[in-house]
Amino acid sequence: MPGLRRKTATALAVTTSIALFATACTGQSDTGADDDASQDTSITFWHGWTAPSEVKAIKENIGRFEDAHPNIKVKVVGGINDDKLNQALRAGGSKGPDVVSSFTTANIGKFCSSGAFTDLAPFIEKDKVDLEKTFSKVLLEYTQFEGKRCALPLLSDAYGLYYNKDEFKKAGIKAPPRTWSEFLAVAKKLTKTKGDSYETLGFMPNYHGYETVVSHYMSQWDHAYFDANGKSNIAKDPSFAEMYTFQKKMVDELGGFKKLEKYRTTFGDEWAAEHPFHLGQVSMQLDGEWRLGMAEATDPGFEIGVAPLPVADDEAADYGKGYLSGTIMGIAPQSKKKNAAWKLMKYMTTDTDAVVQFANGIKNVPSTLAALDSPDLKLDPRFKTFLDIAKHPKSNTSPGAVDGIGYQNTLQDFGYQFEAGKVKDLKAGLEKTARQIDTDLAKVTR
Amino acid sequence: MATQYTLRAKRRKSALRTLAFLSPWLIGFAVFFAYPLVSTVYFSFMQYDGFTPPTWNGFDNWSYLFNDFPKFWPAMQNTLWLVLVMVTCRVTFGLAIGMLITKIKSGTGVFRTLFYLPYLAPPVAATLAFVFLLNPGTGPVNSVLESVGISAPSWFNDADWSKPALTVLAVWGIGDLMVIFMAALLDVPKEQYEAAELDGASRFQRFRFVTLPNISPIILFAVVTGVIAAMQYYTQPIVAAKVASGRMGGSGQPFEPGYPEASTLTLPQLVYNVGFQRFDYGTACAGALVLFVLAMAFTALLMRRRGGLIGTGD
Numbered sequence: 001m002p003g004l005r006r007k008t009a010t011a012l013a014v015t016t017s018i019a020l021f022a023t024a025c026t027g028q029s030d031t032g033a034d035d036d037a038s039q040d041t042s043i044t045f046w047h048g049w050t051a052p053s054e055v056k057a058i059k060e061n062i063g064r065f066e067d068a069h070p071n072i073k074v075k076v077v078g079g080i081n082d083d084k085l086n087q088a089l090r091a092g093g094s095k096g097p098d099v100v101s102s103f104t105t106a107n108i109g110k111f112c113s114s115g116a117f118t119d120l121a122p123f124i125e126k127d128k129v130d131l132e133k134t135f136s137k138v139l140l141e142y143t144q145f146e147g148k149r150c151a152l153p154l155l156s157d158a159y160g161l162y163y164n165k166d167e168f169k170k171a172g173i174k175a176p177p178r179t180w181s182e183f184l185a186v187a188k189k190l191t192k193t194k195g196d197s198y199e200t201l202g203f204m205p206n207y208h209g210y211e212t213v214v215s216h217y218m219s220q221w222d223h224a225y226f227d228a229n230g231k232s233n234i235a236k237d238p239s240f241a242e243m244y245t246f247q248k249k250m251v252d253e254l255g256g257f258k259k260l261e262k263y264r265t266t267f268g269d270e271w272a273a274e275h276p277f278h279l280g281q282v283s284m285q286l287d288g289e290w291r292l293g294m295a296e297a298t299d300p301g302f303e304i305g306v307a308p309l310p311v312a313d314d315e316a317a318d319y320g321k322g323y324l325s326g327t328i329m330g331i332a333p334q335s336k337k338k339n340a341a342w343k344l345m346k347y348m349t350t351d352t353d354a355v356v357q358f359a360n361g362i363k364n365v366p367s368t369l370a371a372l373d374s375p376d377l378k379l380d381p382r383f384k385t386f387l388d389i390a391k392h393p394k395s396n397t398s399p400g401a402v403d404g405i406g407y408q409n410t411l412q413d414f415g416y417q418f419e420a421g422k423v424k425d426l427k428a429g430l431e432k433t434a435r436q437i438d439t440d441l442a443k444v445t446r
Numbered sequence: 447m448a449t450q451y452t453l454r455a456k457r458r459k460s461a462l463r464t465l466a467f468l469s470p471w472l473i474g475f476a477v478f479f480a481y482p483l484v485s486t487v488y489f490s491f492m493q494y495d496g497f498t499p500p501t502w503n504g505f506d507n508w509s510y511l512f513n514d515f516p517k518f519w520p521a522m523q524n525t526l527w528l529v530l531v532m533v534t535c536r537v538t539f540g541l542a543i544g545m546l547i548t549k550i551k552s553g554t555g556v557f558r559t560l561f562y563l564p565y566l567a568p569p570v571a572a573t574l575a576f577v578f579l580l581n582p583g584t585g586p587v588n589s590v591l592e593s594v595g596i597s598a599p600s601w602f603n604d605a606d607w608s609k610p611a612l613t614v615l616a617v618w619g620i621g622d623l624m625v626i627f628m629a630a631l632l633d634v635p636k637e638q639y640e641a642a643e644l645d646g647a648s649r650f651q652r653f654r655f656v657t658l659p660n661i662s663p664i665i666l667f668a669v670v671t672g673v674i675a676a677m678q679y680y681t682q683p684i685v686a687a688k689v690a691s692g693r694m695g696g697s698g699q700p701f702e703p704g705y706p707e708a709s710t711l712t713l714p715q716l717v718y719n720v721g722f723q724r725f726d727y728g729t730a731c732a733g734a735l736v737l738f739v740l741a742m743a744f745t746a747l748l749m750r751r752r753g754g755l756i757g758t759g760d
Contacts, residue, residue: 083723090496090725114497114725197583208691208705258600265603266583267692333497406724409702413516416707439514443506444495444726 033122033338041340042073046080046088046097048327049362051271053293057361064354065347072340082107089116092334098341100332101154105142105325106215106408109400112145117330120149123342134350134368136390138324138397145400152349155364156326157288158389159216161310162295164190165303167200167283176307178319180220180246183284183310184253190283191254198255198263203284205250206260207415210270211287214411215398217243219323221312225399225407230441232434234411241426242312244418257420273298288325289386293363296380306385308392322389324397326367365390402444407437483738490731500728507728511736515729520708521716522736524609528679528712529744532613533672537665540623545657547624548631558628565621573685576615577602602690605709612682612710623668630664631657666748673744677737680718683710713737 035041049058055078062074077097080088082104088096100117111117124131131140135153143151163176167190177183187202207213221239226232234240251257267281268274271294277285278298285291286309295304308320329349331341347354355371358364360378365386371377372387389395401407414423414433423429465472490507494500511518547557564572579587580601588598601611638656647655658665687705703719704711713733721730 086725087722110725114495116497208693210692261603262582262600264583264692265581265600265690270692403724413708420707422707436514436516439510443510443514443729 033342035337035339037337037339037343038071040071041337042075043098043335043337043340043344044075044077044096045099045101045344046077046085047101048078048080048103050079054362057358060361061348061354061358064357065344068347069343072343074344086116089332089334096334097332098335098337099329099344101327101329103325103327104405105328106398106400107404108142108151108328109145109402110404111328111330112148112150112400113402115333117150118333118335118338120152120331120342123338123346124149127342127346129346129350134370136369138395139326139367142325142397142400143328151328151330152345153367154327154329154349155355155359155362156324156367156390157290158365158386158395159211159219159286159288159309159323159325160385160389161307162277162285162287162291163305163307164277164280164283165305167280167302168305176305177310179313179316180310181313184246184250187250187254187284193255196259197266198281200280201260201263201282202254203250203286204260204264204267204276204282205247205254205419206257206264207247207412207419208261209264209286211285213408214243214415215408216286216309216323217247218398219321219396220309220315222315222318222394226401232407232437232441234437235427235430235434239312240430244415244426244430247415248419251419289365289383290363292380292382304382306382308385308389318394320388321392321394321396324390324395326364401441403440406440406444410437410440486731486734486738488731489727490735492728494727495725496727503728507726507732511729511732515720517704517708517711517716518733520704521711521713524709524711525677525679525713525737525740527609528612529673529676531609532616532676532679533669535613535617536620536623536672537668539617540620540668541627541661541665543620543624544627544631548628558625561624562621564619567619569681570685572619573615573682574689576611576618577686577689580611580614602686602710603706605707608683608686608690608706608709612686615682615686626664626668627661630661634660670745670748673748674741677741677744678714679712680714683712684715686710713740 045062047058049055058076058078062076066072066074080100082102085097085100085102089100102111131149135143139153139156143149143153161176168174168176171186171189173186173189177186183203187205190200190202192199204210205212218240221243223239223243224233224237227236251260254260255263263281267276268279275291275294275298276282277287277291278295278300280300280302292304292306308322311318311321329345331338331345335341348358349355350368352368352370352374353376355366355368356374356376359366359371360376363379363383365383366372366374366377372391377387398408410433414429417423418426418429489500491502491504492500493503493506543561547554547561550557567575579585582588582598582600582603585601588601591598599607601607634657638660639652642652642656684701684703687703687710688701691705693701702723703715714737717730717733717737720726720733
């Protein structure tokens with residue numbers, strides 16, 4: 001019965017294959033704001049913080065808002081990453097959020113261009129919020145895309161250099177390095193080998209070494225990801241080749257990719273107490289301002305120093321700058337309570353007292369200009385380094401794009417191959433990567 | 447005329463009754479299988495991000511997937527690798543362990559339990575344990591290997607070893623196959639072995655000409671279900687990649703699957719990544735259809751070839 005067999009086979013194949021599917025596509029909803037925010041109402045706020053101290057700080061901040069606006073109750077949902085956020089924004093529904101936040105500033109292009117976040121212009125105009133006087137240029141830049149303002153900054157992150165002062169003293173190093181060449185020399189001096197591994201590594205340069213990602217390195221070179229036509233600039237702008245070359249040099253001179261990768265597998269989780277910097281496994285760490293509080297909380301047994309990251313050797317005058325990012329806040333397009341949502345958002349992002357107290361609680365850099373200069377900021381004196389980085393005119397961030405962090409991931413993937421020695425021709429590799437970025441962007445805008 | 451009318455009415459009634467009894471399945475099939483399939487085909491020709499209205503873009507998604515998306519072919523190769531190697535290893539080891547245990551005279555219960563227990567471990571917990579055991583820097587497996595002078599691989603941290611590491615993990619959890627094979631092996635008539643022995647058949651000949659034909663339907667079942675499971679492989683590689691890369695979470699950034707160097711990226715992961723992380727539903731639908739065609743081809747091939755596997759008389 002070959003015919004019957006074939007039919008059975010086809011039927012079975014179709015049935016089993018269909019079972020592999022799971023796609024869900026949903027539409028969009030009304031974007032109007034006709035709710036009365038002076039009436040009793042409740043809204044939902046989604047955020048990504050998870051550490052107990054951070055969750056406590058959020059709770060206190062929301063408590064202050066509710067005290068000031070007794071008619072608005074806020075339901076807070078934590079631990080939300082961009083995957084969950086994006087899916088909820090697309091799915092909509094009554095259980096969805098009204099106010100949302102994300103740590104991924106580079107996703108702003110996707111959030112604004114697709115309509116995932118509501119356009120805030122009417123709300124800002126109605127309440128006459130002067131954004132230029134409230135926020136710095138970089139923060140205003142990473143919360144809008146091509147003129148469409150769909151988010152506001154809620155606290156900010158500045159990236160700098162953490163170093164083990166005790167190890168510095170032992171090695172006779174007087175001050176933190178200011179250029180990348182000095183940095184490499186210091187990293188080598190601090191490195192102590194043990195067998196075919198390390199007792200202490202001066203610095204973990206590999207791209208999987210937590211915050212040592214392409215965009216954070218790049219911030220210390222004068223660079224432009226895209227040209228005036230919106231095309232990838234990475235093969236034309238020599239600073240990209242300089243950064244990749246220097247990072248590879250660090251990898252090679254600190255022991256080579258394989259040896260470093262093996263050592264990296266002995267590290268604890270980035271967000272756990274067993275972070276390699278806390279344990280003295282590495283003497284220097286590229287990290288955000290939050291690391292200071294996290295490291296001190298684990299009582300690491302050495303004095304922690306903080307400084308700006310080094311800059312390119314021929315750009316020494318720019319020392320003091322750094323990479324800036326932060327939390328962005330927006331309003332869900334499906335929200336039926338946009339006016340109430342805007343009240344919460346305006347309070348959390350622009351009220352100086354709210355921003356200062358939240359920054360104190362969560363140990364992040366404040367986002368408004370007034371809060372940055374506030375005498376009420378109760379942060380560790382070393383935190384001033386990060387405040388200065390946040391104010392530095394040359395501090396920068398990665399620009400938004402219609403594919404969100406897609407172009408950053410492509411650059412990162414190239415970095416993994418280059419540092420491992422799998423790409424020999426850097427120029428050709430960058431040209432190919434640039435073409436890939438342009439193709440991906442064109443695909444989204446087609 | 448009246449008789450004809452009654453007969454037709456009876457037939458219609460019978461057909462309606464059949465349909466009524468079938469309706470729960472038919473509704474389920476239409477809603478959960480047929481509609482998603484038709485939608486997937488439809489959206490594979492659209493540019494759609496979930497917010498802006500979908501627009502027709504012809505074969506752009508297909509062309510992008512096959513020609514411009516650098517992770518598609520690695521994901522395809524990884525999936526095929528897992529289908530071929532992982533399924534082969536699981537079936538071979540499952541059969542071998544099953545045979546071994548049926549031959550053991552005493553303590554069978556203990557061995558059955560020992561080999562079955564790993565199957566009960568939740569996939570995430572089992573993967574976490576394996577990443578810990580096979581950690582190149584701190585794992586006990588590499589410490590033992592290196593202490594006896596063997597240059598140990600980096601397992602989940604090395605693109606060349608990540609899939610073999612996943613295969614080791616899959617083979618460790620063959621308890622389900624072992625039990626099925628044991629039941630099949632114990633069902634083989636003893637007289638056939640006795641007859642073969644009288645005819646002077648060697649141990650291998652007894653396995654080839656008595657055991658194998660008797661258990662071939664079970665082998666086919668193991669292979670077909672194994673292929674389907676390998677094509678749906680998602681949890682273990684993504685957990686292994688997250689843990690081994692040191693990015694378990696916290697920063698809020700979505701995790702790009704495939705670490706290291708896209709070596710653990712499977713087609714289902716790619717479909718999820720493109721659809722629900724990049725929000726390019728059109729390309730994700732095209733990817734899902736590739737998975738569909740692949741699964742259909744494998745299943746059809748296996749079912750067509752079952753004559754050879756089961757035996758012509760079956």
